[in-house]
Amino acid sequence: MRKIDVCLSPDLIHLYSLENTAVVVVDIFRATSCMVTAFANGAQEILPVEDVDFCQSKKAEGYLISAERNGITPAGFDFDNSPFSYQVEKVKGSKICVTTTNGTVAIRRAEKAPLLMVGAFLNLSKVVEALKNWEGDALVLCAGWKGKPNLEDTLFAGCVIDELNGHYQVADDAALMAWQNYNIASKDLQTAVKNSSHVNRLLKLGIEKDIAFCLEKDKYAVLPIWLSGKLKVES
Numbered sequence: 001m002r003k004i005d006v007c008l009s010p011d012l013i014h015l016y017s018l019e020n021t022a023v024v025v026v027d028i029f030r031a032t033s034c035m036v037t038a039f040a041n042g043a044q045e046i047l048p049v050e051d052v053d054f055c056q057s058k059k060a061e062g063y064l065i066s067a068e069r070n071g072i073t074p075a076g077f078d079f080d081n082s083p084f085s086y087q088v089e090k091v092k093g094s095k096i097c098v099t100t101t102n103g104t105v106a107i108r109r110a111e112k113a114p115l116l117m118v119g120a121f122l123n124l125s126k127v128v129e130a131l132k133n134w135e136g137d138a139l140v141l142c143a144g145w146k147g148k149p150n151l152e153d154t155l156f157a158g159c160v161i162d163e164l165n166g167h168y169q170v171a172d173d174a175a176l177m178a179w180q181n182y183n184i185a186s187k188d189l190q191t192a193v194k195n196s197s198h199v200n201r202l203l204k205l206g207i208e209k210d211i212a213f214c215l216e217k218d219k220y221a222v223l224p225i226w227l228s229g230k231l232k233v234e235s
């Protein structure tokens with residue numbers, strides 16, 4: 001049977017083989033939740049990059065630009081890192097270049113995978129459907145926080161594993177930990193993450209509404225995938 005594994009931080013990705021493996025990158029708070037929202041609201045393409053200055057330089061090429069470091073947006077960018085920024089009027093038909101503390105780093109570290117997709121609770125069913133159709137192994141790559149694992153991305157990984165029960169076999173203990181944690185937390189995700197470090201950071205920044213939004217399941221039926229060096233959704 002196909003195997004599904006979980007990489008708890010981008011800094012551990014060298015321990016995993018990407019050969020014949022579909023990778024789902026997740027950064028629930030908030031990068032991949034923003035990307036899914038942007039595509040659902042009509043964005044045409046997203047270019048995730050690691051450097052703030054490089055991101056800013058893409059403005060001259062017609063990109064809208066989005067940056068965040070430690071939850072804050074530097075001056076001169078079109079979007080902050082909140083899904084509420086990516087509304088239809090702003091994003092429809094646009095190309096967006098984005099850099100964030102954790103999420104864009106994780107995406108770029110997995111870009112050599114034969115299938116790379118962006119996942120969030122917001123597009124859970126699309127991720128699960130794509131993995132059911134994939135014939136190789138699967139890996140959920142958690143963006144974590146500055147190299148450390150985090151609770152919300154791990155819970156998403158566990159949720160994907162739970163949805164794929166019977167289709168994939170759990171590869172090792174990271175996947176088992178994620179799955180067992182999700183089973184404990186699944187009835188009330190918001191309570192489960194309430195003491196997590198990222199929720200505390202967002203609360204300090206006064207961004208409470210993003211938390212509930214990013215934990216909503218299946219709000220959108222879009223699946224961003226990596227195609228020729230960018231993220232796109234199939235039309």
Ligand SMILES: O=C(O)[C@H](CS(=O)(=O)O)OP(=O)(O)O
Binds near residue numbers: 071
């Ligand atoms: O903006 C966010 O929610 C985080 C900022 S930080 O991790 O709290 O510094 O960035 P992301 O890359 O979306 O995790």
